[in-house]
Amino acid sequence: MSTEIIKTVGVTKCFGALVAVDRVDYSLRENEVAGIIGSNGAGKTTFFNLVTGYYPPDEGSIFYKGRDVTRMTPQQRVALGMTRTFQLTSTFDNLAVIDNLVLVYFRAHRDSTLLKLLLSTCRRHRNEDKIVATLETFDLQHVRDRLVKNLSLGEKRRLEIAMAVLAEPQVLMLDEPLAGLAESEIKVILEVLGRRVGKQTILIVEHKISHVKDFVQRLTVMHEGRVIADGGYEECLSDPEVRRSYWQIDTEQEGSKHAAA
Template identity: 35%
Template sequence: MTPLLTTTGLKKVFGGLTAVDAVDFAVMPGEIRAVIGPNGAGKTTFVSLICGRLPPSSGEIRFDGRDITGLPAHRRVRLGIAYTFQITSVFANLSVYDNVALAVQRTAADRRWTGSLRDGVMSALSRTGLAGRAQERAGALAYGHQRLLEVAMGLALRPRLLILDEPTQGLSDGEIESFTDLVREIAQDATVLLIEHNMPVVMALAHRITVLDAGKVLAEGSPEEIRANAAVQAAYLGATAA
């Protein structure tokens, strides 16, 4: 099977700091891949390079066999890459419904959408448990619900690759359980790239895990292999892996 996404020698330098250091990476279609690592490991910078929010200093990014290294973010969205931010980026003064409607309209404009606007919006809201809050102002939602709204906005784009950056931050235990069920459902139709500090979520969801440390790939493997990796335990997991 051909990878959906690959990076080769991907590097990002900010002044004298190398945030992402020659990363080779490949994700297969339908995979749930987690990227973990300590704070400052380069995780968010890495996915920002993939989605086009940042240009790389060097290296190559390919999506479905196509070189997208130089494409701007909006062109990557049209190809099917959706990204939810580590910090919420909803339109606070618009309703929950209207936030998702904007994403559906963008998809419709790219001619990848069939069906009514309302059906598309309510489907995304229902999948994230927000259908009952459709008319609430987005800025009035609790932080965890704003995170779920971002996921709904991403789903409305009908992505082939959905990048989730710290999606469980601010969610209750019950919401986290529902979220893990949602990610498994999403993975039936799309590939998921998950940046997450909640290790029980990572271990429960990921088919494979990539560990970044100081911008480099420290280890890669199944949850069982990562849990047993002594270098990963020393760098990141610590007592969590025990």
């Protein structure tokens, strides 16, 4: 059985009177591809921010490979092997595409003294095999020298995921990576991610289940800050609470309709 890589125990986060994440116990195993879905305001992104260290939890603990990382900064968690993307793209608009990738590559592969860090030039790293391969994989060669602010949303999303993948994390965490994209762009991103299934632990937060149903091995449904279902796609889909809360299907009414029929 594969090892547990991320585990949360009773994680809670409140914003004033609003309980955004309510005592969530969650675990993610090595090389598992898991999805978290839920309607708007379900607490998915807040939970994501808690796991990646952007919010400190009010209660509960977060473990990474058995190590308590609850009080670690996002940067320390990245160093341990967790890399995330953001709902709104986290690329740097005033840098070229290639420079965004070089920043990630250098951080992931550096053996830097302060002097090396200060004097290392971007030019030296621009033709690294891995960077060139990443540009090809994500179909970004034609825009490699373009400023990110001049890219389309689809290209920005591809770049952001490319940056996350280039960092070679142990856990790749994607926060609504398909939001606002055209179907053709979604296909490209799912295809690239699909190639990593079985080779990497991936946690993907999505609003729409249709985007991730063929991709994830396990699904977790959140509603009003709580986990209301956890398991396979079919299992979650048939869960009465999921039907009521996520699909907003009135199960009782549906039952009486069936009886009448």
